[in-house]
Amino acid sequence: xxxxxxxxxxxxxxxxxxxxxxxxxSAWFEISRRQASRDIEYMKYSLGAPIEYSHVKNxxxxxxxxxxxxxxxxxxxxxxxxxxxxxxxxNITGSGAKQLANLFSRITREDKSISHNKLNIPLIHCGLKTxxxxxxxxxxxxxxxxxxxxYINASNKKSTRIIHPYVFFDKxxxxxxxxxxxxxxxxxxxxxxRFKNARLTNEAFEISPEFDAGYYDGTFNYSMKPYKALIxxxxxxxxEIFKYYIRKMPDNLYxxxxxxxxxxxxxxxxxxxxxxxxxxxxxxxxxxxxxxxILEKNM
Amino acid sequence: xxxxxxxxxxxxxxxxxxxxxxxxxxESSGMWKxxxxxxxxxxxxxxxxxxxxxxxxxxxxxxxxxxxxxxMMDRIGIFSEAYQNYNDPKFNTFEMSRAEGVKRIKExxxxxxxxxxxxxxxxxxxxIIKGYNDEDGIFQVVSCNDESPDPLLYSNLGKSEIPFLxxxxxxxKTGVDKEKIFRGSLEYxxxxxxxxxxxxxxxxxxRNAYEYxxxxxxxxxxxxxxxxxxxxxxxxxxxxILQYLGYVSNESAEIGNLDEAIALYSQISKKYNRMAExxxxxxxxxESIDDEKIYEIxxxxxxxxxxxxxxxxxxxxxL
Numbered sequence: 216x217x218x219x220x221x222x223x224x225x226x227x228x229x230x231x232x233x234x235x236x237x238x239x240x241s242a243w244f245e246i247s248r249r250q251a252s253r254d255i256e257y258m259k260y261s262l263g264a265p266i267e268y269s270h271v272k273n274x275x276x277x278x279x280x281x282x283x284x285x286x287x288x289x290x291x292x293x294x295x296x297x298x299x300x301x302x303x304x305x306n307i308t309g310s311g312a313k314q315l316a317n318l319f320s321r322i323t324r325e326d327k328s329i330s331h332n333k334l335n336i337p338l339i340h341c342g343l344k345t346x347x348x349x350x351x352x353x354x355x356x357x358x359x360x361x362x363x364x365x366y367i368n369a370s371n372k373k374s375t376r377i378i379h380p381y382v383f384f385d386k387x388x389x390x391x392x393x394x395x396x397x398x399x400x401x402x403x404x405x406x407x408x409r410f411k412n413a414r415l416t417n418e419a420f421e422i423s424p425e426f427d428a429g430y431y432d433g434t435f436n437y438s439m440k441p442y443k444a445l446i447x448x449x450x451x452x453x454x455e456i457f458k459y460y461i462r463k464m465p466d467n468l469y470x471x472x473x474x475x476x477x478x479x480x481x482x483x484x485x486x487x488x489x490x491x492x493x494x495x496x497x498x499x500x501x502x503x504x505x506x507x508x509i510l511e512k513n514m
Numbered sequence: 515x516x517x518x519x520x521x522x523x524x525x526x527x528x529x530x531x532x533x534x535x536x537x538x539x540x541e542s543s544g545m546w547k548x549x550x551x552x553x554x555x556x557x558x559x560x561x562x563x564x565x566x567x568x569x570x571x572x573x574x575x576x577x578x579x580x581x582x583x584x585x586m587m588d589r590i591g592i593f594s595e596a597y598q599n600y601n602d603p604k605f606n607t608f609e610m611s612r613a614e615g616v617k618r619i620k621e622x623x624x625x626x627x628x629x630x631x632x633x634x635x636x637x638x639x640x641x642i643i644k645g646y647n648d649e650d651g652i653f654q655v656v657s658c659n660d661e662s663p664d665p666l667l668y669s670n671l672g673k674s675e676i677p678f679l680x681x682x683x684x685x686x687k688t689g690v691d692k693e694k695i696f697r698g699s700l701e702y703x704x705x706x707x708x709x710x711x712x713x714x715x716x717x718x719x720x721r722n723a724y725e726y727x728x729x730x731x732x733x734x735x736x737x738x739x740x741x742x743x744x745x746x747x748x749x750x751x752x753x754x755i756l757q758y759l760g761y762v763s764n765e766s767a768e769i770g771n772l773d774e775a776i777a778l779y780s781q782i783s784k785k786y787n788r789m790a791e792x793x794x795x796x797x798x799x800x801e802s803i804d805d806e807k808i809y810e811i812x813x814x815x816x817x818x819x820x821x822x823x824x825x826x827x828x829x830x831x832x833l
Contacts, residue, residue, distance in 0.1 A: 439670050439673050439674075440667055440669045440670055440673075442664070442667065475664065476664050494649075494650070495649075495650035495652070496647070496649065496650055497647065497650055497652060497654075497664075497665050501662070501664075504662065
């Protein structure tokens with residue numbers, strides 16, 4: 216008798232209100248009390264069952280009757296579809312979508328737990344095929360392998376292309392992939408939902424010099440040029456803090472690429488190392504105005 | 515290294531960022547003085563009503579910019595030059611048109627005329643360029659949603675999520691008879707109302723736009739952010755039409771009786787106000803919304819279609 220069958224029996228007994236306990240479980244299945252106790256622990260800690268012991272009834276019960284046992288047998292396609300949904304919902308901020316991301320991650324055993332209290336759920340359409348395509352593209356991006364795709368564009372025209380998937384991002388409930396498209400010989404953004412097929416090839420790709428991941432900020436603005444700042448620090452800095460492209464120059468002078476002055480200035484303050492902005496002049500003005508505002512509010 | 519900034523350039527208070535930007539430029543250049551609703555009405559842009567079939571927020575800006583923006587300015591006697599190009603990676607000369615744009619915008623600033631541009635910040639709205647600095651390679655900009663926006667790099671002119679290089683330079687002004695402006699703007703309003711097709715295949719204009727709006731709501735197939743955004747924009751526009759019709763009614767000796775149209779737009783404006791209240795702007799796109807609210811908006815939109823149909827009939831008869 217498998218552990219799964221016992222768990223289903225325990226679940227059934229609890230739902231019938233018969234308050235099973237370890238003695239009854241061990242007697243019914245002819246297993247040790249210790250094994251029965253392990254089954255209860257497995258339900259409580261691994262499956263997240265809200266199971267508690269009632270001294271009055273001398274047996275176990277659910278504190279939340281809406282709990283259902285996870286369905287254990289996921290096909291590969293189903294798992295891919297759930298992983299895809301977990302990734303999508305996880306990228307939606309400001310809503311209970313995070314709860315769904317958690318749920319899908321738990322079911323697929325991908326631990327990406329995030330807590331969120333409010334439950335407003337946007338609807339994301341996903342078929343098993345989408346999950347499978349997502350898995351192919353994710354694997355291709357991770358292993359730098361080219362993918363052959365069939366794509367339907369906005370004008371409903373079908374094309375077959377070889378793409379090099381780089382990064383994914385979500386916007387307005389739609390998942391996009393930024394990639395190099397061999398057909399167009401350039402960087403392109405594709406909507407995932409318009410992929411009809413995706414097949415991994417054995418051919419490796421190199422990231423195109425056209426694409427600069429440092430400039431990617433989760434939008435379509437990958438072709439935008441960054442601002443460049445020359446900043447002198449009192450001592451060497453931890454370049455990781457900035458998460459921007461940084462070029463170290465002599466005398467603790469750094470050239471930093473950035474897209475938003477507000478974020479750069481916050482990072483400069485966070486670094487907690489005295490600094491002087493050499494250029495651009497507009498950034499110096501912004502810093503001055505920001506400090507003046509802080510002083511105004513506090514002095 | 516040259517630089518110049520035109521001070522005190524402010525965007526007009528309207529949800530239609532193009533006309534807000536135009537107002538800012540014209541006021542700064544001494545070519546316009548007056549209320550925003552009057553400019554919205556006289557140019558005719560208040561009558562724009564465009565809806566995407568899934569209520570995409572782009573709805574309000576999907577029309578022929580070059581031709582319509584030129585004509586709107588011409589209607590009120592403003593001579594302008596507009597330039598538009600799409601930044602398609604397959605184009606070989608886009609960089610040249612961008613460089614030409616930088617040159618022409620700087621010339622306009624040197625002539626104390628700010629310039630209207632598409633998306634000078636990451637926000638997909640029209641805005642104003644009010645200065646430049648060659649040393650930093652930047653344009654100073656005025657944005658409709660940020661008091662102190664980051665500047666626009668010369669090299670990023672025309673690059674945005676919707677990568678149009680659009681700028682409009684305002685050159686001069688000529689006097690136009692008020693009656694001609696009134697008639698021209700109202701005729702344009704009627705054309706927009708009866709427009710069989712808008713620019714894109716998924717967009718409808720005028721009375722057909724109501725059909726798209728109502729269908730999207732009934733089928734629950736809409737972009738919630740788009741809905742909240744277009745309701746705010748069109749709430750503002752309908753209110754501008756109401757005020758403008760009152761103004762025309764008082765000022766015009768040639769246009770016939772508009773009292774009934776004013777009464778109808780008064781009702782329409784109230785209904786739009788209610789619709790905009792039900793889905794306030796900045797409702798996050800991933801929020802859900804009560805079915806009851808959507809039902810109420812659908813009913814109000816259907817009522818507005820009927821009222822606006824009648825109002826347009828009255829306007830048509832008055833011309």
